[in-house]
Amino acid sequence: MSFVSVYAEREPSRSELDRSSGPILVEFGASWCPYCQAIQPVLERELAAHPQVQHLKIADGKGHRLGRSLAVKLWPSLVFLMDGRVVERLARPSSSEIHEAFQQFLEAVAQARSQFPD
Helix, strand or coil, X not given: CCCCCCCXXXXXXXXXXXXXXXXXEEEEECCCCHHHHHHHHHHXXXXXXXXXXXXEEEEXXXXXXXXXXXXXXXXXXXXXXXXXXXXXXXXXXXXXXXXXXXXXXXXXXXXXXXXXXX
């Protein structure tokens, strides 16, 4: 799946994420957040290089339960999930931290798939 440039109108529930399958990057932030805007080109490059990772872009803020359930405190926050389980999380990451997290995440995905092939 490719990079998503617009924040979702509806956020999934935590139980929906817990039941999800495959590698997912959940990005929490706000359209007006300068830190969130700054990482967009980095995320776009990483997701283009790794199309097997589903990208969910979630507008976070007061009254949004999903972010609270995943301990989001700063924007942007990136939560990497594999089959509904949190593998990695980053808060207000640098470009190099995002790249490194993708590499570690993809290694974990490959390892999980080799242990439990379809």
